[in-house]
Amino acid sequence: MSGAEAAAELVAGLGFAVRDMPLPLYLNGWCLALLREEAAGERLDLTGAPVEVLDVAAGADRAAALWRLLAGAAALRLEARGVGGSVWETVGAGSCEAEATAAAVYDLLARVRAGSGGDEGRRIVGWESAVRHPWRSPRDIGGELACHLLEPVAGVPCVGAVLRLAGSPSEVRVLACDLSVTRAVDKAVYGVLRGHVLEAGRPTGADFAEFAEKDQVRLAELDDGSERTGGIGHLRDVLRRHAMPVSTQRLAEEAGAVLVRAKISAEPPPAEQLPGGPGLWDAPRPGHGGTVAPAQLSLPCERDRVEVSRAFHENSKLRAGYGTLPKVDLARAGAPVQGLLARAHRDFPHARRVYGLADLERPVLAPLEETVSRRRSWAPIGATPLGLPELAGVLRMAYGTTGSGRLGPTSTVPLRATPSAGGLYPIDLFVLVTRVDGVEPGLYYFHPSRMELQLVTTDYDLEDVLAHSGYAARVGQAAAIVLYVASFRRNQWKYWERGYRTVLLDCGHLAHSVVLTANASGLVAHPMVAFADDYFNRLVGVDGVDDAVLYLTLLGRAKERP
Secondary structure (H helix, E strand, C coil): CCHHHHHHHHHHHCCEEEEECCCCCCECCEEEEEEEHHHCCCCCCCCCCCCEECEEEEECCHHHHHHHHHHHHHHHHHHHCCCCCCCCEEEEEECCHHHHHHHHHHHHHHHHHHCCCCCEEEEEECHHHCCCCCECCHHHCCEEEEEEEEEEECCEEEEEEEEEECCCCEEEEEEEECCCHHHHHHHHHHHHHHHHHHCCCEECCCCHHHCEEEEEEEHHHHCCCCHHHCCHHHHHHHHHHCCCCEEEEEEEEECCEEEEEEEECCCCCCHHHCCCCCCCCECCCCCCCCEECCHHHHCCCCHHHHHHHHHHHHHCCCCCCCCCCCCCCHHHCCHHHHHHHCCCCCCCCCCCCEEECCCCCCCCCCCHHHHHHHCCCCCCECCCCECHHHHHHHHHHHHCEEEEEEECCCEEEEEECCCCHHHCCCEEEEEEECCECCCCCEEEEEECCCCEEEEEECCCCHHHHHHCECCHHHHHHCCEEEEEEEECHHHHHHHHHHHHHHHHHHHHHHHHHHHHHHHHCCEEEEEECCECHHHHHHHHCCCCCCEEEEEEEEEEEECCCC
16 A cells, blocks of 8 residues: 555545545646545535535645645544644654654644744745746746745744735735755645635735845755755754754554654743734644535546546557657558548448439528527427438538548549548448438438448338437437448557547547538537447447447428427
8 A cells, every 4th residue: 555545544544535626727736625524435416515625735746735634634633522723733644653743843833933923034046946836837827926935943944935916815825844945845835725725815915014035045055965854863853952842642553654743842932923913924724614615526527437538548648759650651652552541431332222412402501600609409300301402511511522632643532621630531421311302211321422322221110219319309300310430440550549539539520510511501410429339330230349330410400480
């Protein structure tokens, strides 16, 4: 079990649940929410009922955020039991006792420093090269995240991070202590990220006149590999030399995770120095009552239900550093290969019925803006049959051959209105005709080069088609159904695993072309993914592996208004 997994086990053992908090795209890092035990697990909740957030932690990665959240969970549990709760004691978490002790002591020192009023400090520059900035593009935000080196606490360096954003009435200030200034900067800036997520700021400029910057100092000058980066033994020596009486106690341990409680074992400082007094800085205390989780947590993607698609996406990535695809120069391909690429379609040459579409009357099209603005998938479909010219216009404009491109010195390939990766056109259009004037009901193939509808089969029961559709009544209203059938081999010889992505994208491009041209022709076009794959694969005659039905679009005349 990894340390992070052990930390998660300890959180659960304390009676809490952990959920990821979605971050806006302009932020880096990871944010976790601490919830009550009954909120454990990702469950679909369409009511969007509020989920109380007990605490939030942020870090450069999930593990860093989880350790901080574990410490907050333990502190809240102690407080609920009537133990602790004083600002002069804290809980730290780590993969071993020394690490957890250091985390607790550093947090305690930051609390001591948080209530001490105004201060002078030096602005730390160059920290972005050592610590991942919580903002993805810092130069493009209106505002700044600044770090300041303050006077040490009991000999331990102290860093204050301040976030000010343009247009925001508040700013977030967080302190962190550590013998390593780099680690202190990391804790401070991700403490600021936590405050930003919680919107826990104070009025901008409040008491800021008390804070004056002396000068600037580069982070590299502060952390030069000297004794500042020493371990827990060195930390105890520093505290002893500065007469800071801190005692520690191990609270819990899981294989790979430890919780330690730290407290000042002497009389506390005067009341005027307590956090919440005149100090400029926010004490890093756990808990944030009244916060609710964002609505996204009500619409979860349970990992075991999307695992295969995530694995596919990972395995279909292109990586610039690797030769992940074969090198293909089609201009040098042999004539048989070039000829095959030029025939990116199927053919049913011996069909009993063939309807020519090229010379039919062209439909009158609505303007583009009108077409786009009136498009509705669930627009009412009337019972009037389609005309063959209308159906032909949709097929021709969406997927008919519109030109040719040169492939080597002697060969050309047909080009179509809809884009396709590599010009390979792995999608074929089949049309299930039910009510089209002058066309025998049946399943047809649209031949894009010949501009023909070629009969494939009439050997099916329309009631079976409806029964294997997600919205049988709606499908029954359609005058024709367009079936998008993928030929994966036509694409994946070149694009391998990534080819599956491009086939799906090609299908989406083509489906939108069908929808757009149908609406421009005054028809209703209803895209649909609610169908039983195996049934429709059998209907077309494909195996569902190398060739498969991906998508449907229902076509029909718009129902006339009374």
